[in-house]
Structures are given as C-alpha cells and as structure tokens.
Amino acid sequence: MQGKYILSALVVILLVCSPVAASTSKIAAGAPVFIGETNLDITSAIDDCHVIAWWPAGADMSTPPAINLTVRTLSQAGGLINHFNVSPQIFTGHTGAWYCEDKAPFQQVLFVVTPQFTIRAWNLDNNTDISGQSVPLATNVTYRIDSNLYQYADYYNRTNLNPSDTIFTVNMMDPMGRNVANIYTGNAGAATTQITPFDSNPFITAPVYFGKNLNNWNRLSRDAQGGLIYPPGTYIITASQDLGGMQEAFAAAGITDLDGMTTGTTSVTFVAPVTPSPTVTPQQSVSPVVSSNTTSPETQPVTTLPTARPVTSKTPYQPLPEWIAVAGLLIALICFARQRT
Known part of the structure; x- marks a missing residue:
C-alpha cells in the first residue's frame, strides 16, 4: 500500500516539476508573424474582427485596400481562430501591417514579415x-x-x-x-x-x-x-x-x-602551423693539424721536417788489363816458392 502512495506522489511531483509544453503559435495583437507559419492562434490578435486588409506603405487608407482576407465569418463571432496560416501564396509581396477592416479607425492586428x-x-x-x-x-x-x-x-x-x-x-x-x-x-x-x-x-x-x-x-x-x-x-x-x-x-x-x-x-x-625544417650549414673542409700542445695557431712553433738525404749513386769500376793480372800472378808464385825453401 505504501508503495502505491509513493508512486502516486512521484507522478504528482513529475507533473508539477516538468516544464509546461508551451507553444509559439499564440499571437498577441499587432505582433509580427512570418510568411510560411501555420496553425497560428490569432484569436487574441484580431479580437472580434472578421476581415483583415493590407495597404501599401504610405497609401491612402481611405481608398480600398490592395488585398483583404476574411478570417472569420459573421456567424463565427467570438469564435477561435487557431489554425491560421500565413500562406506564401497570399502574403508574399504583402508584408507589413495588416488592419481590421470591419470598422474605422483601422486597428493593426498583425504585422507580416518575410523570414531572414x-x-x-x-x-x-x-x-x-x-x-x-x-x-x-x-x-x-x-x-x-x-x-x-x-x-x-x-x-x-x-x-x-x-x-x-x-x-x-x-x-x-x-x-x-x-x-x-x-x-x-x-x-x-x-x-x-x-x-x-x-x-x-x-x-x-x-x-x-x-x-x-x-x-x-x-x-x-x-x-x-x-x-x-x-x-x-x-x-x-x-x-x-x-x-x-x-x-x-x-x-x-x-x-x-x-x-x-x-x-x-x-x-x-x-x-596547421608549418614547422620549418632545420637549416643545415655546410661545414668547411679543414686539414687536421697535429699538435703536441694547446698553443694557439698564432703562437704555436713551426716544426721543421727533416730534409731527405740525397741517394749517392755507386761509382762503377772498370776491369784491369790482362797483362797486369798475369804479372801479379807470377809475383805471387815467386813469393810462395821462396817461403817453401
């Protein structure tokens, strides 16, 4: 039983707290309406009017209107007008104030606007x-x-x-x-x-x-x-x-x-932002310098490399004449013979 009461209470709370389903269709007197709108409730706007009329801006309203429209028959006095259409076929070219033509002075009942x-x-x-x-x-x-x-x-x-x-x-x-x-x-x-x-x-x-x-x-x-x-x-x-x-x-x-x-x-x-590519600076070719100390190039002593010695060519020897060789041999033999005796 308690569950039934709780459920009923929740339903009531939802009905109270839920936003009212309002409508954009109910139009006040003289309010703007837009060409193309349908099913408008213009009951409050026209009051007890039956015929609405339009004159071009600045026209003499003592002359007949350029166009008029019956919105309620005489037998519908006081009846609801809640399905009114601002039809493009009728209202295109007839924007601005529309007046109740039933009685003078004419009272503005609607203001027709082209949607932008x-x-x-x-x-x-x-x-x-x-x-x-x-x-x-x-x-x-x-x-x-x-x-x-x-x-x-x-x-x-x-x-x-x-x-x-x-x-x-x-x-x-x-x-x-x-x-x-x-x-x-x-x-x-x-x-x-x-x-x-x-x-x-x-x-x-x-x-x-x-x-x-x-x-x-x-x-x-x-x-x-x-x-x-x-x-x-x-x-x-x-x-x-x-x-x-x-x-x-x-x-x-x-x-x-x-x-x-x-x-x-x-x-x-x-x-997206463009990320620039890194610029590569070409390096100059530098000959390596071998140094045994850290002295700057301006103060570093210059090492003199030893000069290569010239290669001396051998002097060619000419052979002795044959008679000298024979004489030498004979002398050698004589000396040898004496040593034996």
Missing part, C-alpha cells in the same frame, strides 16, 4: 567575417547568426512562449565528416580541461547571436593518444529554422530556394 536568416563563421580575435576563408588553427572562432526571427522569442508577441521552444538547429562537421558534439578547452584528461556541449539549439532573442562555448574552443586539444581532437581542414556549419512549420509550407507552395530564410551554410578552414 543567415549564418557566418566569425573571427572573435578581430571581430570579422571569415566565412569560406582559411585561418590559423589557434584562431578563436565561433558562428554568428543574423536573423529577424528573434522577434518570435518575445513574450509580448507570443504569450505562451517558453525558452524550450527554440526554432534553430545548428550542426558542425569536421574535415572527416564527423559531427562536433563537444567543445574541449584543453587536452583530454587534463585537470583544467572543460568539456561543454556544442551550441546546437540556440534560443535567439536578439538580431545578432554568437554561438556559445566556442570562445574557449581549443583546436590544439589532444586526445588520450596524443592526436588532435580537431584535425586541421575545413569545418562546415549548417543551420536551419522551422518556425511554425514554415519549411513544409514553403515546399507546398513550390518554393525550394530557402537559403537565407529557413536554412544557411558556412565554412571555415583551419590551417
């Missing part, structure tokens, strides 16, 4: 547009969205608005075609490194918006294996918005070129 939406790659170091350009890997870069759609995020214009009702989606792909989901401020595993999610669903409330968390994006961050988490190369950033289901409405109207209205793309190329 662009995304650019932005250099935070010098506050410049770098879309499609190449920058050093360490450059501080984010994305920038310029749009008039921020007006939807005004509680005075959309009375049931909730910050969770973001209409923008942004994605970034690295050079390898992988989605960049997280932003590292340093190397993976380092004590000071922070990991924040990529700002993929911004809630934009101003005409200019810069992607969050990217001002601390460190493209030199390395993973646990020492490789770059964000490799050099071209990063492609795509963005889209679908306020009030306008993408489908434009497609139904045969409008396919939605760049600048519901979609946008930009890119930036990060270039």
Whole structure:
C-alpha cells in the first residue's frame, strides 16, 4: 500500500516539476508573424474582427485596400481562430501591417514579415567575417547568426512562449565528416580541461547571436593518444529554422530556394602551423693539424721536417788489363816458392 502512495506522489511531483509544453503559435495583437507559419492562434490578435486588409506603405487608407482576407465569418463571432496560416501564396509581396477592416479607425492586428536568416563563421580575435576563408588553427572562432526571427522569442508577441521552444538547429562537421558534439578547452584528461556541449539549439532573442562555448574552443586539444581532437581542414556549419512549420509550407507552395530564410551554410578552414625544417650549414673542409700542445695557431712553433738525404749513386769500376793480372800472378808464385825453401 505504501508503495502505491509513493508512486502516486512521484507522478504528482513529475507533473508539477516538468516544464509546461508551451507553444509559439499564440499571437498577441499587432505582433509580427512570418510568411510560411501555420496553425497560428490569432484569436487574441484580431479580437472580434472578421476581415483583415493590407495597404501599401504610405497609401491612402481611405481608398480600398490592395488585398483583404476574411478570417472569420459573421456567424463565427467570438469564435477561435487557431489554425491560421500565413500562406506564401497570399502574403508574399504583402508584408507589413495588416488592419481590421470591419470598422474605422483601422486597428493593426498583425504585422507580416518575410523570414531572414543567415549564418557566418566569425573571427572573435578581430571581430570579422571569415566565412569560406582559411585561418590559423589557434584562431578563436565561433558562428554568428543574423536573423529577424528573434522577434518570435518575445513574450509580448507570443504569450505562451517558453525558452524550450527554440526554432534553430545548428550542426558542425569536421574535415572527416564527423559531427562536433563537444567543445574541449584543453587536452583530454587534463585537470583544467572543460568539456561543454556544442551550441546546437540556440534560443535567439536578439538580431545578432554568437554561438556559445566556442570562445574557449581549443583546436590544439589532444586526445588520450596524443592526436588532435580537431584535425586541421575545413569545418562546415549548417543551420536551419522551422518556425511554425514554415519549411513544409514553403515546399507546398513550390518554393525550394530557402537559403537565407529557413536554412544557411558556412565554412571555415583551419590551417596547421608549418614547422620549418632545420637549416643545415655546410661545414668547411679543414686539414687536421697535429699538435703536441694547446698553443694557439698564432703562437704555436713551426716544426721543421727533416730534409731527405740525397741517394749517392755507386761509382762503377772498370776491369784491369790482362797483362797486369798475369804479372801479379807470377809475383805471387815467386813469393810462395821462396817461403817453401
């Protein structure tokens, strides 16, 4: 039994604490609406009006309007108008204030706007547009969205608005075609490194918006294996918005070129620093000097090598005449004979 009560209590807590499923469709009187929006609740905007009308800017409103539109029949007095479409077929070319034509003086009930939406790659170091350009890997870069759609995020214009009702989606792909989901401020595993999610669903409330968390994006961050988490190369950033289901409405109207209205793309190329090759200085050829002391070349005594002695050639001897040899022999024999006697 106690388990049943605990379960019931948890259900109540979830119902109370869960965010209310708010809507961007409920429009206040005079608020901007965008061409392509569908299923708008304009009940509060038009009050008891039945016919709305449009005059060109500066036109004499005492003359018939350029175009008018019945939004509620006479039999629907006070009825809800909660499925109103700002159809491209009707409202293209008729932007600006629309008035209740039922009674004078005419009161503005809606303000029709053509959606405008662009995304650019932005250099935070010098506050410049770098879309499609190449920058050093360490450059501080984010994305920038310029749009008039921020007006939807005004509680005075959309009375049931909730910050969770973001209409923008942004994605970034690295050079390898992988989605960049997280932003590292340093190397993976380092004590000071922070990991924040990529700002993929911004809630934009101003005409200019810069992607969050990217001002601390460190493209030199390395993973646990020492490789770059964000490799050099071209990063492609795509963005889209679908306020009030306008993408489908434009497609139904045969409008396919939605760049600048519901979609946008930009890119930036990060270039790795070039490490210069070491310069090798050619060494001069030096003859080795053999020295027995450490005396400097200026004071070292010069050793005189001994001069080689000239080789003396032998003097050739000529043979004695034969008669001298015979005489010598005879003398030798005589001397020998005397010694015997």
